Amino acid sequence: MASTTSSTRSESRFSELFSLSGATGPLVGLVLLCAFLSFATDSFLTTRNLLNVMDQITVLGIMAVGMTFVILIGGIDLAVGSVLALAMMVMGYLANTLGYPLELSILIALAVAAMTGVVSGLLITLFSVPAFIATLAMMSIARGLANMITDGQQIVGFPAWFSMLAFIRHGGFLTFTVAVMLVVFAAGWFFLRYTSGGRSLYAIGGNPEVARLAGINVSFTTVGVYVVSGLLAGLGGIVLAMRLDSVQPTAGVTYELDTIAAVVIGGTSLSGGQGGIVGTIIGVLIIGVLRNGLNLLGVSPFTQAVVIGVVIALAVAAEAFKKRA
Numbered sequence: 001m002a003s004t005t006s007s008t009r010s011e012s013r014f015s016e017l018f019s020l021s022g023a024t025g026p027l028v029g030l031v032l033l034c035a036f037l038s039f040a041t042d043s044f045l046t047t048r049n050l051l052n053v054m055d056q057i058t059v060l061g062i063m064a065v066g067m068t069f070v071i072l073i074g075g076i077d078l079a080v081g082s083v084l085a086l087a088m089m090v091m092g093y094l095a096n097t098l099g100y101p102l103e104l105s106i107l108i109a110l111a112v113a114a115m116t117g118v119v120s121g122l123l124i125t126l127f128s129v130p131a132f133i134a135t136l137a138m139m140s141i142a143r144g145l146a147n148m149i150t151d152g153q154q155i156v157g158f159p160a161w162f163s164m165l166a167f168i169r170h171g172g173f174l175t176f177t178v179a180v181m182l183v184v185f186a187a188g189w190f191f192l193r194y195t196s197g198g199r200s201l202y203a204i205g206g207n208p209e210v211a212r213l214a215g216i217n218v219s220f221t222t223v224g225v226y227v228v229s230g231l232l233a234g235l236g237g238i239v240l241a242m243r244l245d246s247v248q249p250t251a252g253v254t255y256e257l258d259t260i261a262a263v264v265i266g267g268t269s270l271s272g273g274q275g276g277i278v279g280t281i282i283g284v285l286i287i288g289v290l291r292n293g294l295n296l297l298g299v300s301p302f303t304q305a306v307v308i309g310v311v312i313a314l315a316v317a318a319e320a321f322k323k324r325a
Helices: 002-018 024-040 046-058 056-072 080-097 102-125 129-150 160-164 176-194 197-207 208-213 218-246 255-265 275-298 301-324
Strands: none
Touching: 024 275, 046 056, 046 176, 046 275, 056 080, 056 176, 056 197, 056 218, 056 255, 056 275, 080 102, 080 176, 080 197, 080 218, 102 129, 102 218, 129 275, 160 218, 176 197, 176 218, 176 275, 197 208, 208 218, 255 275, 255 301, 275 301
């Protein structure tokens, strides 16, 4: 009996520590998906392929953390794909055309990405513009600015050290870009789990008025959340530039849909107040493994889009069913 009680307490602590209560279903789905692909293909479980999956989800994973914060407060950010492209183009133009040091160009690009979040947040809080409309407008503005910088032309070629950050595997498995994603995951998880700011996001998502009466500065926190979302979208753009050794204003198209999908599939409620980083990590892995598995099975990109859409619909339907239950 004592052993059973101890085991139960241990499982409870594990679930509490990693916030698996809302992500158990997605975790089971990920395990089943991996099991199916391991039988359906010969190369899925190879070390090389699994490392490729990790490399391929870096941009999505970084952006998904910011989107998790946004959705937790009951918002939405449709601009992340365009902000990614804008940050890439700012960095490329400053470094390759104007001759700025690449490190300084990266910092300025990240600052520009963060400013798009400031604008979106202020539209939502000061002018009461719905988040959907505010970020839809920012999506168009950021994409337009990204095209204006070079008149729609791509910029190719960066210093060798910059590109190699995405390909050199330290210890035989860990690239710099994957390490950045893991650090972002850890920072996001710690913020939500152990800080008052993280708890404020859940409170705002649950009921903004009650959160305000409890002493939370709802407007300031909302703007801050959109700044983080923009900043992480910009960071995703820098990581993508490392992988491609080029920047183009068309980058990031539909990335906002994949990012929202990963967060929702991971169990974060679109109505806000419920979810977490662990669920988002699982959602990102599901998207990455699913795309990788479909490629290994020879499924066309058009069919892949249909499959991803069905998975998103099922995830939202499951959330609605769970609420009714």
